[in-house]
Amino acid sequence: FAAAATAAGAAAAAGGPPGFPGAPHFTLAQGGSPVRNAKASDAAPPLPGDDARAGLLRAENDAYNGVIIDAKALPQDPLAFSEALARSCDLWRAEGKRGVWLHLPRERSALVPEAVRQGFAFHHVDADGETLTLTCWLPADVPSTLPAGPSHQVGVGALVVNAQGRVLMVKERSGPAARYDIWKVPTGLLEPGEDIFDAARREVEEECGVATTAEGACVLSFRHAHPQRPGGVSDMFFMVSLRPDPARPGAEDLVLQAEEIAEARWMPIEELRALKYYSKGSMLYEMVLAAYDEAMPGYSGQRLSQMSRPGSPGAYVYRTRSAGRALGRREGLGPSRM
Numbered sequence: 001f002a003a004a005a006t007a008a009g010a011a012a013a014a015g016g017p018p019g020f021p022g023a024p025h026f027t028l029a030q031g032g033s034p035v036r037n038a039k040a041s042d043a044a045p046p047l048p049g050d051d052a053r054a055g056l057l058r059a060e061n062d063a064y065n066g067v068i069i070d071a072k073a074l075p076q077d078p079l080a081f082s083e084a085l086a087r088s089c090d091l092w093r094a095e096g097k098r099g100v101w102l103h104l105p106r107e108r109s110a111l112v113p114e115a116v117r118q119g120f121a122f123h124h125v126d127a128d129g130e131t132l133t134l135t136c137w138l139p140a141d142v143p144s145t146l147p148a149g150p151s152h153q154v155g156v157g158a159l160v161v162n163a164q165g166r167v168l169m170v171k172e173r174s175g176p177a178a179r180y181d182i183w184k185v186p187t188g189l190l191e192p193g194e195d196i197f198d199a200a201r202r203e204v205e206e207e208c209g210v211a212t213t214a215e216g217a218c219v220l221s222f223r224h225a226h227p228q229r230p231g232g233v234s235d236m237f238f239m240v241s242l243r244p245d246p247a248r249p250g251a252e253d254l255v256l257q258a259e260e261i262a263e264a265r266w267m268p269i270e271e272l273r274a275l276k277y278y279s280k281g282s283m284l285y286e287m288v289l290a291a292y293d294e295a296m297p298g299y300s301g302q303r304l305s306q307m308s309r310p311g312s313p314g315a316y317v318y319r320t321r322s323a324g325r326a327l328g329r330r331e332g333l334g335p336s337r338m
Contacts, residue, residue: 057081057088066099066146067092071131074108082114089118093138099146100136124149127192155237157187158200159220159288160212162244162252166266168210173262182277183267185239185288200240208264209255211248217241220291223283239287 058073069088075081092100102120104111112132120134123146137144160168169183177184188203190196197214204210223237244251254264269292277284 055084055087056091057084059088061097062099062101064099065097066101067097068101069103071103071105071108074104074111076108078110078114081111082118085114085118089136089138097138098142099144100138102134102136104132104134106130122149150233152234152236154190154196155187155235156190156196156199156203157185157237157239157287158204158212158242159185159239159292160204160210160242160244161269161292162266164266165269167269167272168204168208169265169267169272170207170261171263173260178262180277183272183275184284187237196238197240197242200238200242204242207257207261209253211245211251212242213245213247214242216243221287223287237287239291241292 058070059067060070062068075084089100100120101123102115104115109132112134115134115136118136120136123133123135125132135146137146158168162168168186170186171181171183172178186200186204186207188199188206190199191202194202196219197217200217201212201214204212218241220239220241222239223235225235225237227233227235252266254266256264272278273289273293278289279285
């Protein structure tokens with residue numbers, strides 16, 4: 001989310017409002033990286049091809065007065081690429097272009113040194129590890145407004161409570177929780193293109209074999225943390241509520257992922273509250289139990305396809321069901337003065 005906001009803000013600074021018709025569409029790749037989905041509906045017509053501009057790289061304009069080089073038309077020979085790139089950048093500077101995006105697939109990795117020599121910088125590697133994206137800011141007298149590369153990873157945890165009020169808890173074989181012998185809820189990282197609730201359900205089933213339903217699920221809490229070492233990424237972690245799927249026979253049966261999980265059990269909520277690391281005020285209490293104990297409504301997810309571009313699967317919007325109360329609204333009186 002923060003990575004998306006960064007990309008959107010930078011894109012707006014580069015010349016247009018993101019998220020509206022005519023603006024380029026950014027999606028999140030692994031770690032929250034902004035990746036532009038070039039489409040005919042949101043970009044200017046392609047620049048003239050080789051017949052009209054011999055010796056130049058084929059490219060298309062973006063909506064922010066930048067250029068996206070056509071990866072499929074790149075020369076294979078590094079020398080030919082270097083000469084064409086130099087001529088193209090000179091032309092784009094003369095035309096007042098700003099940012100240049102270069103997507104290099106693995107089979108064109110020999111072109112990387114030439115791009116770097118001409119001032120291109122690494123931006124990100126796609127989620128599949130097959131394409132390196134580089135960027136170059138052309139104006140010498142204007143600070144770059146290109147969106148930054150990946151800054152966040154997104155994690156999820158699941159508070160799964162069954163009809164008897166027992167919570168699904170695990171002990172991991174490795175990692176910080178294993179070092180301190182901590183009982184914890186199933187957790188994991190989102191895969192590229194995966195929604196929060198889907199990721200939580202997948203992690204629960206992978207780690208414990210428990211089938212869950214997202215019906216009535218909500219985001220109980222989320223944490224935003226930043227790296228403590230150079231080169232690390234910030235972390236967005238979402239705790240969601242789930243329950244066993246009543247339509248699945250044996251949904252609560254435990255089948256452990258032996259490589260990662262040492263133990264798993266359905267733990268009474270009272271026993272969980274009594275554990276050392278779950279005392280009131282601790283991070284684990286605030287993340288896992290506070291919303292449950294205090295009967296907070298959490299954030300429900302709603303897929304809104306009408307807010308996305310044609311052909312896209314839509315996007316979830318998460319909002320609290322008690323926003324009016326949180327903002328000081330009084331029933332029948334309209335917004336309060338705050």
